[in-house]
Amino acid sequence: MLRAEHLSFRIGEKTLIDDVSLRLTPGEFTMVLGPNGAGKSTLLKLLTGTETPQHGQVWYGDRPLPSIPLATQARQKGVLSQLLSLPFDLSVADVVMMGRYPYFDLNPTAQDKHVADDCLASVGMLTFKTRAFASLSEGEKQKVHLARVLAQLHRPAGDESVKYLFLDEPISALDILYQHQILSLVQTLASQTMVVFVIVHDINLALQYARTVILMDQGRIHGMGSPDEVLTADAIEAVFQLRPYFLTHPGTGRRVMIC
Numbered sequence: 198m199l200r201a202e203h204l205s206f207r208i209g210e211k212t213l214i215d216d217v218s219l220r221l222t223p224g225e226f227t228m229v230l231g232p233n234g235a236g237k238s239t240l241l242k243l244l245t246g247t248e249t250p251q252h253g254q255v256w257y258g259d260r261p262l263p264s265i266p267l268a269t270q271a272r273q274k275g276v277l278s279q280l281l282s283l284p285f286d287l288s289v290a291d292v293v294m295m296g297r298y299p300y301f302d303l304n305p306t307a308q309d310k311h312v313a314d315d316c317l318a319s320v321g322m323l324t325f326k327t328r329a330f331a332s333l334s335e336g337e338k339q340k341v342h343l344a345r346v347l348a349q350l351h352r353p354a355g356d357e358s359v360k361y362l363f364l365d366e367p368i369s370a371l372d373i374l375y376q377h378q379i380l381s382l383v384q385t386l387a388s389q390t391m392v393v394f395v396i397v398h399d400i401n402l403a404l405q406y407a408r409t410v411i412l413m414d415q416g417r418i419h420g421m422g423s424p425d426e427v428l429t430a431d432a433i434e435a436v437f438q439l440r441p442y443f444l445t446h447p448g449t450g451r452r453v454m455i456c
């Protein structure tokens with residue numbers, strides 16, 4: 198369980214996050230939506246310890262986040278942010294192996310290499326292993342970074358510790374096939390005692406995949422709950438200033454939004 202109580206965060210005169218409290222349960226796929234500038238990425242930074250709130254606290258399990266040693270955090274928390282460029286000339290394999298740094302001293306073990314290959318394969322990028330990372334397309338880079346974070350959170354058989362996965366717009370550069378493949382993969386991970394917090398802009402993907410939705414507006418949580426509870430026409434109009442319509446998907450019966 199991840200718990201945040203009364204988080205507030207200001208920069209200068211601007212309040213980016215205003216008294217936000219939430220609980221994220223392992224096994225639930227939580228998707229975060231809201232207009233540009235609503236505070237989604239800032240909330241992710243507070244929940245992961247990249248930024249420190251002026252007020253409020255974050256707990257992972259029963260421990261306040263700042264009290265957890267960084268080496269422990271590195272084994273339990275994976276973050277994929279929007280900044281995907283790397284300053285060095287690394288291969289794809291090197292980038293994914295960065296996810297294994299918390300697990301080995303000088304050189305990766307055969308097990309680390311095996312995990313890295315598995316994670317690359319899970320995002321469809323194993324055949325790119327020897328390519329220079331800088332030469333990849335933006336979508337390919339996004340998949341490799343996701344593989345790096347998955348390698349970081351890999352659990353050996355029998356390890357049932359809770360892991361925490363945070364993804365900031367992980368599918369923004371992906372084609373529709375990979376959007377669905379990656380979200381299906383993350384959905385499966387969420388069901389395996391993982392706290393999963395994913396920022397997306399596509400409301401239909403949230404309707405399809407999320408168990409819990411957080412709708413943010415102006416640094417606050419406008420609504421949190423099941424997609425059907427939170428993503429109503431009134432809530433979407435209030436937050437995005439655009440009245441949507443909902444149709445019924447002919448194949449699944451699920452709600453589909455059009456504007």
Ligand SMILES: Nc1ncnc2c1ncn2[C@@H]1O[C@H](COP(=O)(O)OP(=O)(O)OP(=O)(O)O)[C@@H](O)[C@H]1O
Nearest residue numbers: 208211212213231232233234235236237238239240
């Ligand atoms: N260093 C800063 N100084 C002042 N304002 C900032 C700073 N960093 C971010 N902000 C502002 O805080 C607000 C929230 O930003 P944030 O990146 O969290 O929004 P977001 O919901 O993730 O937006 P997007 O969907 O566009 O990625 C924005 O209005 C942004 O301009």
